[in-house]
Amino acid sequence: MKKLIVLSGAGISAESGLATFRDSGGLWEGHRVEDVATPEAWRRNQELVLEFYNQRRKAALEAKPNRGHTILAELQSQFDVTIITQNVDDLHERAGSNKVIHLHGSLFESRSTIDPNLIYKIDGWELNKGDKCEKGSQLRPNIVWFGEAVPMIETAAQIASSADIFLVVGTSMVVYPAASLIDYVPDRAKKYVVDPKKPDILHVPNLTFITDTAGVGLAKLHSMLLAGD
Numbered sequence: 001m002k003k004l005i006v007l008s009g010a011g012i013s014a015e016s017g018l019a020t021f022r023d024s025g026g027l028w029e030g031h032r033v034e035d036v037a038t039p040e041a042w043r044r045n046q047e048l049v050l051e052f053y054n055q056r057r058k059a060a061l062e063a064k065p066n067r068g069h070t071i072l073a074e075l076q077s078q079f080d081v082t083i084i085t086q087n088v089d090d091l092h093e094r095a096g097s098n099k100v101i102h103l104h105g106s107l108f109e110s111r112s113t114i115d116p117n118l119i120y121k122i123d124g125w126e127l128n129k130g131d132k133c134e135k136g137s138q139l140r141p142n143i144v145w146f147g148e149a150v151p152m153i154e155t156a157a158q159i160a161s162s163a164d165i166f167l168v169v170g171t172s173m174v175v176y177p178a179a180s181l182i183d184y185v186p187d188r189a190k191k192y193v194v195d196p197k198k199p200d201i202l203h204v205p206n207l208t209f210i211t212d213t214a215g216v217g218l219a220k221l222h223s224m225l226l227a228g229d
Contacts, residue, residue: 009171069095109142
């Protein structure tokens with residue numbers, strides 16, 4: 001079975017109604033990213049950050065996987081599919097994808113602020129001030145904020161280097177280090193980018209652009225892959 005490695009971003013979740021900040025003037029549901037998604041924001045105003053992610057979590061629970069998500073799950077019958085996602089929702093898993101690497105963490109997990117190895121599942125949609133880990137420290141969202149290291153990037157790079165086919169969907173390829181993953185993909189591997197706007201990665205060999213939204217573009221790609229293109 002050929003290895004199909006997928007790098008997915010906010011564009012695929014946007015089609016399920018989840019907001020993206022890059023398409024809204026740098027604001028995320030009315031907030032500057034610097035005010036809700038950085039370590040400095042957490043130090044300044046924990047209540048605001050917790051409430052912001054509570055609302056994101058609630059929206060994610062109400063959202064449903066779209067056709068793009070289900071197509072990727074269906075491809076598991078023909079390919080060994082691993083999804084490397086920048087998204088913090090669980091729509092890939094709910095669509096049926098079995099192997100999903102979350103580069104930027106998960107909305108549905110909290111972690112200790114004094115011991116990053118203490119990670120807990122969040123039941124429901126609320127994580128509040130006063131919710132503490134077993135060592136007595138405040139819990140924070142298990143999200144990789146801007147300015148923080150991406151612990152899973154080395155694992156993701158290793159996975160990308162094993163690709164027979166590499167697919168990029170729903171990401172502008174401007175957020176690093178995730179955008180660098182395509183550089184680890186072997187030259188011989190077929191590469192596809194599904195995006196209404198072509199990202200500036202023309203240096204990549206063996207690359208095909210499908211200039212459509214995620215759902216439409218993935219439907220086209222599904223047919224192409226089954227036809228052996």
